[in-house]
Amino acid sequence: MTTPPALEVREVTVRYGDVLALDNVTVEIGRGVVCGLLGANGSGKSTLLKTIAELVTPQSGHVRIHGLPPAQARKNGLLGYVPQSEQVDWAFPVRVIDVVMMGRYGHMGLTRRPRKSDRDAVAEALERTGLTDLAHRQIGALSGGQRKRAFIARGIAQGATVFLLDEPFAGVDKPSERTIVRVLREMRDEGATLLVSTHDLAGVGELCDEAILLHRRVLAHGSPDRVLVPELMLRAFGLEEPA
Numbered sequence: 001m002t003t004p005p006a007l008e009v010r011e012v013t014v015r016y017g018d019v020l021a022l023d024n025v026t027v028e029i030g031r032g033v034v035c036g037l038l039g040a041n042g043s044g045k046s047t048l049l050k051t052i053a054e055l056v057t058p059q060s061g062h063v064r065i066h067g068l069p070p071a072q073a074r075k076n077g078l079l080g081y082v083p084q085s086e087q088v089d090w091a092f093p094v095r096v097i098d099v100v101m102m103g104r105y106g107h108m109g110l111t112r113r114p115r116k117s118d119r120d121a122v123a124e125a126l127e128r129t130g131l132t133d134l135a136h137r138q139i140g141a142l143s144g145g146q147r148k149r150a151f152i153a154r155g156i157a158q159g160a161t162v163f164l165l166d167e168p169f170a171g172v173d174k175p176s177e178r179t180i181v182r183v184l185r186e187m188r189d190e191g192a193t194l195l196v197s198t199h200d201l202a203g204v205g206e207l208c209d210e211a212i213l214l215h216r217r218v219l220a221h222g223s224p225d226r227v228l229v230p231e232l233m234l235r236a237f238g239l240e241e242p243a
């Protein structure tokens with residue numbers, strides 16, 4: 001039997017009322033890959049990530065994570081998701097350590113009582129993301145970059161093997177950006193698959209092994225030097241000269 005890809009999106013179409021957000025999107029990503037998700041505003045990047053995370057239900061098509069439906073993969077802790085900052089209620093009174101511990105819920109059973117292994121995993125994730133000293137701060141009291149790092153720490157503590165990140169570099173200071181790039185590469189080197197939506201085209205070559213160019217449909221998917229070419233970028237960003 002062949003091993004299924006880490007992430008498989010097959011013929012997915014998503015509409016919000018009259019708006020066609022994704023049109024028959026098919027993507028496969030292997031294990032141990034960082035893949036950048038690129039496209040103009042409104043091209044469907046967030047919708048694709050939300051569909052994989054089952055926060056949006058497609059009109060047709062399906063998603064598999066290591067061959068499993070997303071709900072099952074989430075239950076097994078395989079699927080992690082870092083939302084765009086605007087989607088999070090930062091006034092919610094939780095501490096950084098509580099956010100990271102949420103990544104362990106799938107490991108705890110129904111009692112949700114942390115064991116030593118859970119506390120150790122949280123401590124390691126905080127350490128790797130440089131948040132140990134901020135562990136007891138309210139999440140809303142952190143900078144943009146620190147907040148992103150807290151959500152990434154949650155995914156590390158969870159042991160996610162497919163990790164979706166929606167604009168992890170938006171509103172992030174340089175030191176946090178460097179930490180995030182290092183941590184994402186480490187996760188990739190440990191075998192995780194990361195799908196990262198970003199507007200930071202300059203950083204794609206440095207971070208990503210592959211890139212997907214989206215414009216409701218997949219315009220291109222391959223190595224960054226094959227995808228980030230003027231002809232495709234002009235099409236993706238709607239700057240194509242009239243024929």
Ligand SMILES: Nc1ncnc2c1ncn2[C@@H]1O[C@H](COP(=O)(O)OP(=O)(O)OP(=O)(O)O)[C@@H](O)[C@H]1O
Pocket residue numbers: 016017019020021039040041042043044045046047048
């Ligand atoms: N909840 C919603 N209801 C109605 N339309 C929506 C909804 N969410 C997204 N859309 C529309 O679907 C299309 C794709 O949006 P999406 O947020 O996925 O794009 P995006 O590439 O992530 O954009 P951005 O880079 O601006 O975040 C856009 O036309 C958007 O206006």
